[in-house]
Amino acid sequence: MNLASIVGVGSTAYYKRGQSLPRTSMELASEAIIAATDDAGLHVDDIDGFALYAGGLDVPLLAQTLGISDLGFTAALTGGGGGSAGAIGLAAAAIGSGLANVVVTVMVVQQAAYRLGRGDATTGPYALRPTAETDFSVPFGWISPGQKYAMSTQRHMHLHGTTREHFAEVAISSRANACRRPGSLMREPLDLDAYFNAPLLSDPLCLYDYCLESDGAVAVVITSADRARDLRQRPVRIRGTAMGGDARYGPPAAWANGPDDYVASAFSRAVAKRLYDAAGMGPQEVDVALLYDHFSPMVLLQLEDYGFCPVGASGQFVAGGNIRWPGGSLPVNTHGGHLSEAYVMGMTHVREAVEQLRGTAINQVEGAEVALVTGGPAMVPASAAILTV
Numbered sequence: 179m180n181l182a183s184i185v186g187v188g189s190t191a192y193y194k195r196g197q198s199l200p201r202t203s204m205e206l207a208s209e210a211i212i213a214a215t216d217d218a219g220l221h222v223d224d225i226d227g228f229a230l231y232a233g234g235l236d237v238p239l240l241a242q243t244l245g246i247s248d249l250g251f252t253a254a255l256t257g258g259g260g261g262s263a264g265a266i267g268l269a270a271a272a273i274g275s276g277l278a279n280v281v282v283t284v285m286v287v288q289q290a291a292y293r294l295g296r297g298d299a300t301t302g303p304y305a306l307r308p309t310a311e312t313d314f315s316v317p318f319g320w321i322s323p324g325q326k327y328a329m330s331t332q333r334h335m336h337l338h339g340t341t342r343e344h345f346a347e348v349a350i351s352s353r354a355n356a357c358r359r360p361g362s363l364m365r366e367p368l369d370l371d372a373y374f375n376a377p378l379l380s381d382p383l384c385l386y387d388y389c390l391e392s393d394g395a396v397a398v399v400i401t402s403a404d405r406a407r408d409l410r411q412r413p414v415r416i417r418g419t420a421m422g423g424d425a426r427y428g429p430p431a432a433w434a435n436g437p438d439d440y441v442a443s444a445f446s447r448a449v450a451k452r453l454y455d456a457a458g459m460g461p462q463e464v465d466v467a468l469l470y471d472h473f474s475p476m477v478l479l480q481l482e483d484y485g486f487c488p489v490g491a492s493g494q495f496v497a498g499g500n501i502r503w504p505g506g507s508l509p510v511n512t513h514g515g516h517l518s519e520a521y522v523m524g525m526t527h528v529r530e531a532v533e534q535l536r537g538t539a540i541n542q543v544e545g546a547e548v549a550l551v552t553g554g555p556a557m558v559p560a561s562a563a564i565l566t567v
Contacts, residue, residue, distance in 0.1 A: 182270035183406035183413035184565065186220065186399035187532045188213025192363055192520035195289045198393035207235060207286040208243050210395035218399045219410030220280060227251035227278030229269035229400075231261030231553075232523055235286065251278035255421065259470060260556025262524025263563040267419025269400040279405070284397035285525040324388060324473065327555070328380040331475040333442040335382065338490035340478065342382055346373040347496045348474040348510075349386040349517055355503055356514025359540045363390055364518040387474040389516035396525035398532065414535045414565050418457025420449045421561035423554070439489070444479035444555040449562055454485075457564040461485040464564070465546040466534050467501075467508055468527035471515040476555050477501075481510075484550065484562070503541050512541040524553045528563075535567050 188210045190198075198206060215222050222244045228237055228251070237252050251272045255261035262285065269281035320326070334340050353368035368386060376385040406413035423445055454460050461484055469480045478492035486508055487495040495501075501510035513519050513530035520526055531549035533539040539546075547567045554560030 181403055182273040182400050182416045183403050184266070184398050184416065184528075184532055185401050185406045185409045185411055185413055186214040186216070186218025187397070187529050188215070188217050189396040189522075189526075189529060190394050192361055192522070193393040194363060195391035195393065198288055203234070203286045203288040203395075204236075204240065204243055206288060206393070206395040207240060207284050207397070210286070210397035211244060211282055211284055214282065214397040214399045217411060218401075220399065222246060224280045225282050225399075227269070227272050227281035228253075229265050229272060229281050229283050230254040231265040231283075232258045232285065235284070251281065255559055255561075257557050257559050259472065259523035260423075260554030260558070260560040261421065262470070262528065262553035262561065263419060263551045264421030264553055264559050264561030266398070266400065266416060266528065266551075266563050267421060267561065270416045270419065273400060273402050279401060281400045282397055283400065283525075283528075284395060285523050286395035287522050288393045289391060322380075324380045324383055327473045327476060328383050330441055330443075330479070331382055331473075333438065334475065334479065337438055337442050338493065340475075340493040342374070342384075343370070344478060344493035344496055345382070345387055345474045346370055348471070348477045348501070349373055351496075351502050352471065352474075352511050352515045352517040355512050355541050356518035359514060359519060362514050362519045363392055364514070368518075383473060383475070386517070389472045389521045390518070392520045392522070394520055394522050396522050396529050398525070398528055412536050412567070414532050414567065417459070417548075417564045417566045418453055418455075419561065419563040420452035420456055421553075421559040422452075423449050423558045423560040442479070443489075444476055444483045446480060446483040446552065446555060446560050446562070449554075449560050450484045453562045453564060459548065459564065461550075463548050464508065464550045465548050466512060466531070466543045467510045467550045468513075468531050468552070469510055469515075469550075470524055470527065470552045470554055470556075471511055471517050472521075474517060477510065479555070480552060484552070503543065509541075509543050512539060512543060524551075527551050531565050535565055
């Protein structure tokens, strides 16, 4: 993975759910890609590869819209937001194998259709549809990711004494970071009283434990380390990536019938081990962690899976102020994350990692040289990347 570097990053503005109209998803994606190539000192004509995840983009139409005439590589990972960091690895693999020279990873989220009446709270993009498998859960009202992750959270609380105050620490810390960023969707301070006065949506998860629903796009440009040295920005090296995970994740998570140590986890321990092996470094060398935070308890469980604290100890770890910026031993989601900045299925985390390692972040971690980015907990693949200066 040392053969590839991130050289450009770009984004649109972030919008509250449905407020990106009358713009189209193709327009949002194109804007982010053009911004990323300009950031790198490249032109869209230089792009000859796309490494995507979570579907949703018509690659031929995207290439035509951008005016790209020849593509040497296109590929996409299965799954959802768990593939965000993995797509960076997919791009690096294309570069390293010689299949492409300049690869773009882009994610666009636009939920405007659900504002227009083509969906509702029970048939949104993440609600389960009746199948032979979901027939065991949907009749009981178990239809959403929030309900699914609430069960993992409950199990962790039962086993390890984790409390809602620990989840509140994640939400409050993320909000404090987002308040300093001009483009964040949530810039009003959050305190413990407000957290506990919020509606309980799926016990023990309240409103502030859920990620935002937002529209927007983020793109990054990856090229070879040799070419990166001659471009506009300080290169960010892709030191190692990993993707995949335990294929048992789906049924145990959906049916809550897995063993305790599995259900009460972020389902990322195998990915974490492969990541550290690939990067040749461990958690003790990470300066800033950008952890996929679709739900605040999953930040705690990832802290355990990625080795920042022992299993069962993440509640006390965050209670000690360790994830705070400034002052924490491991600043987490210094941009505000999905909980408070915007939800673009993991790509805001990649953008923040690049800015941290360039030394241009709004909430800059002093001397940051190693950043961890995760995708998931999610259905296979979950993924992660270690980026370095």
